[in-house]
Amino acid sequence: MGPLLSVSELKKRYEVKRSLFSRDREIIRAVDSVSFDLKHGSTMGIVGESGSGKSTLARCILFLEKPDSGRVFFKDEDLMDVKKNELRSLRRDMQIIFQDPYSSLNPRKKVYETLSEPLLFHRIVGRDSVRERVIEILMDVGLNEDFIEKYPHEMSGGQRQRVAIGRALTTNPSLIVADEPVSSLDVSIQAQIVNLFLDIKEKTGISMLFVSHDLNIVRFISDDIMVMYKGMVVETGSKQEVFYNPLHPYTQMLIDSIKGDFFKKEVDYNTDISQGCPYFPRCSIRNDRCKKDTPVLIGDKDHKVLCFRYAN
Amino acid sequence: MHRVKIIKEFLKVKEITIKISGLHTEISTDSGTIKAVDDVGFHIEKGKVLGLIGESGSGKTMTAMSILRLVPPPGRITRGNIIFEGRDLLNLTKKEMESIRGNRIGMIFQEPMTALNPVIRIGEQIGETIAFHNNLSRSDIKQRVFELLRQVGFEDPEKRYIQYPHQLSGGQRQRVLIAIAISCNPSLLIADEPTTALDVATESQILYLLRQLISGQGMSMLFITHNLNIMRRFGDYVCIMYAGRILEEGSVEDFFSEPLHPYSRGLLDSIFAFKGDETRLKAIPGFVPKLSDLPEGCKFHPRCMYVMPICKKNEPEAKKIGEDRWVRCYLYQN
Secondary structure, eight states: OOOSEEEEEEEEEEEEESSTTOOOEEEEEEEEEEEEEEOTTOEEEEEOOTTSSHHHHHHHHTTSSOOSEEEEEETTEETTTOOHHHHHHHHTTEEEEOSOHHHHSOTTSOHHHHHHHHHHHTTOSOGGGHHHHHHHHHHHTTOOGGGGGOOGGGSOHHHHHHHHHHHHHTTOOSEEEEESTTTTSOHHHHHHHHHHHHHHHHHHOOEEEEEESOHHHHHHHOSEEEEEETTEEEEEEEHHHHHHSOOSHHHHHHHHHHHTOOOOOOOOOOOOOSSSOTTGGGOSSOOHHHHHSOOOOEEETTEEEOOGGGOO | OHHHHHHHHHHHHHTEEEEEEEEEEEEEETTEEEEEEEEEEEEEETTOEEEEEOOTTSSHHHHHHHHTTOOOTTEEEEEEEEEETTEEGGGSOHHHHHHHBTTTEEEEOSOTTTSSOTTSOHHHHHHHHHHHHSOOOHHHHHHHHHHHHHHTTOSOHHHHHTOOGGGSOHHHHHHHHHHHHHTTOOSEEEEESTTTTSOHHHHHHHHHHHHHHHHHHTOEEEEEESOHHHHHHHOSEEEEEETTEEEEEEEHHHHHHSOOSHHHHHHHHHHHOOSSOOSSOOOOOSOOOOGGGOOSSSTTGGGOTTOOHHHHHOOOOOEEEETTEEEOOGGGOO
16 A cells, blocks of 8 residues: 655745835745655654745645645545546545634534534435534544534634534544644643644544644654755654754754754844755855755655755 | 832842732723733842743733733723832823833834834834934934844844835844834833744744843843743743733742642643653643633632642632742642
């Protein structure tokens, strides 16, 4: 059996005007030649700062945003080729959870409607057993029958996110894409939701793409980690490798910042570059070559890095 | 009056910039009165950083707004003292307060995108505050703005002076806001989640800059955040807020080596527990209560794993445990 999800050379660009009245346009490479495989039952954490392209990547994989080029294989089917109605039935198998449970739930629908709708739409259960299944799902996400009649505004942020997770589980998907699912929650609630994801993973063997800017959380939940910077994957590998043996200077900086080295001053910051290594302007170990040439990912299947320092 | 005199004496010895005691801020709503800040007290010494830590709705921002006397109606301060530079801010007139805000007390807010006026040049926005509080000529103000821009890390102040906010990155905008906040050499800087909207690397730089400013100019700082990780490295003292109250107070060393309140311990566990190969995080059960719907007794008791019968009936007083070390919990009342 191949991987559940296989992404190769995925690209997405946006054109933006330099200013309101200007004619010349700037091309932003939100996702730049990203390739990776996600094994059945494993979780890949995607880390990066805002603007690194991690959310765009997640949306492109689900075809919520159409990639410019590249291939996305989901269960050996090429999503670039499938027709619209086929995509709809595939969607059932891949669900997304968004950052903000305040805006991702319909404020005018009770929890019951939110959860029963996908069950009926995809004909997963018959009308007579919908209620039963909804209650089961609520229990799975740590809520109970009392929540059935509630509207989103009657619940706390953590409870709303539980409902959103429940909705994603209604169709028994094989893949869940979670885009910053805990960042809008309070610290004491974040840990609860992370634990819920771990419970679900253990119980259902589901595969996950977990997008977050918080390396601490990603480290806890993932089997593999992918670090993105300016649309490119700068380092990827197993959790142990990336976390305990970080190779790329950017990953090293991220890990230092959660460990305690705080007040490191960085090299000049805001220079935009059209060629060379994307991390060049901020890198502490750069040399002339990094300015001219763009590095490629090198390494073995357990650990890859985008940096000339490790090339021969 | 006598009490104020004693406090004044106290301030002289320890060089305390601000001392708050018994502060109560309430919001009247149709369904009753909400106590957003309930008996809050702390002091900040010269050149020190106090971190006010809490989750959403804990009253940390309301405390800052109370100090600045900017509590939005229908909220109002009902009781308390805020002694700053020998005066009780709560007794000042509107006009006197205006001469303190932005002048003796600088402010930095969370959103660098919205706190700046998008159609006014950077230099003019910084100059505005200086002109309001000082009687200086235009060229003197301009010189001062250049100096400030350099101080917050811009190498090309002449170029920055004529730029607009949209031409700057998030971190640069935050630097501009810091320049505005320190433009009149305040003795207290209030920063409300100043790095929350920024990336890790930018956050580090901004904190580095703030640290330099504090030690260089002997400023004190009230740093409001939900992020314990930042405070561990950046703060001198921490106050943990929950449901409008301070549950625990102490120096950074004391607090992080031995957190006392079950809530503090829970918070620290849920972020620092990632050491060995635990399979689950130690989460605090339950949810953050709404201020309009607080439980009886100790406000944390429904989520507390050490809950005792008394916690459900009465609310514990803040008890002094050691030097600058306070905790509000029945586990420590004897």
